[in-house]
């Protein structure tokens with residue numbers, strides 16, 4: 001696929017579908033001159049997290065819990081229909097030429113959706129790269145071959161099981177760019193550090209992406225890494241920032257980790273860090289067609305905009321989305337302000353779960 005390039009009124013954005021690399025730069029809305037600054041937001045979501053799954057066939061057996069991960073989508077109890085093919089096709093049509101990637105998700109493994117292959121085909125037909133995360137439990141050679149044909153990358157959640165390793169092997173053997181999604185909670189940070197130091201993640205994996213555990217759904221508040229208990233996490237971040245080039249896998253973090261990554265004790269280049277993208281560059285669509293600034297607000301009705309009554313473009317400009325953005329525009333500006341001097345890069349961190357904002361702010 002050719003390079004995605006969008007020249008909007010006040011920014012320019014580029015995305016390479018083959019490598020997944022992207023670039024965004026601010027543009028003077030009057031003169032059109034490029035400015036050496038980060039633009040705040042897109043005029044239409046560039047990345048849509050599409051919740052095609054309304055229920056999880058493994059949820060009731062507690063798949064996530066058994067793996068030590070609290071399902072943020074409440075898969076243990078949720079029992080909604082999956083997104084219909086018709087609704088998905090409507091989204092893809094509206095997004096053509098404006099959205100570069102779909103992160104397929106929702107409550108359950110996207111590869112278990114009854115129209116999995118059609119969904120991937122529709123995405124490509126509209127020139128949108130589909131990616132998704134799976135537990136890997138239902139992965140088969142046939143599905144892996146479909147992924148190789150249509151997906152940009154597939155992530156397997158690190159559930160420390162035989163099926164985790166089997167799915168990684170099956171996907172990589174079929175030539176799929178395969179990542180690990182590793183949730184960092186109080187109980188898992190030490191293992192992450194040890195696995196990086198001893199290089200015991202599977203060698204064939206492209207990247208290990210760390211995601212901060214959030215107190216959402218079945219994610220327990222007690223498992224959040226807090227500022228006063230961050231020693232092991234700081235050791236992990238310090239190790240990664242010192243050894244990034246030497247590790248056999250690429251390393252990434254969710255944008256929710258930005259307040260910690262921006263701390264001066266680490267050497268992560270600030271050009272490679274972007275803070276919360278909710279309502280700025282991305283959003284979540286629920287299986288029943290509501291646009292929500294972030295998938296972690298999937299059970300917070302105050303952040304939903306009904307897509308049955310409006311287009312994505314209208315929902316993106318709605319007062320609900322503006323309210324979400326207001327947090328990112330204004331946080332830590334008043335009072336004693338930002339104590340790290342990095343407000344422009346951090347924007348106050350997560351608007352939904354302040355307990356995950358690890359910058360040292362009281």
Ligand code: SF4
Pocket residue numbers: 259331332337338339340341342343346347348349357359360361
């Ligand atoms: S004080 Fe606010 S803006 Fe500054 S680093 Fe902390 S959360 Fe981010």
Ligand code: SF4
Pocket residue numbers: 214255256276277278294295296349350351352353
């Ligand atoms: S709203 Fe919070 S959980 Fe969602 S992407 Fe932003 S920082 Fe992460």
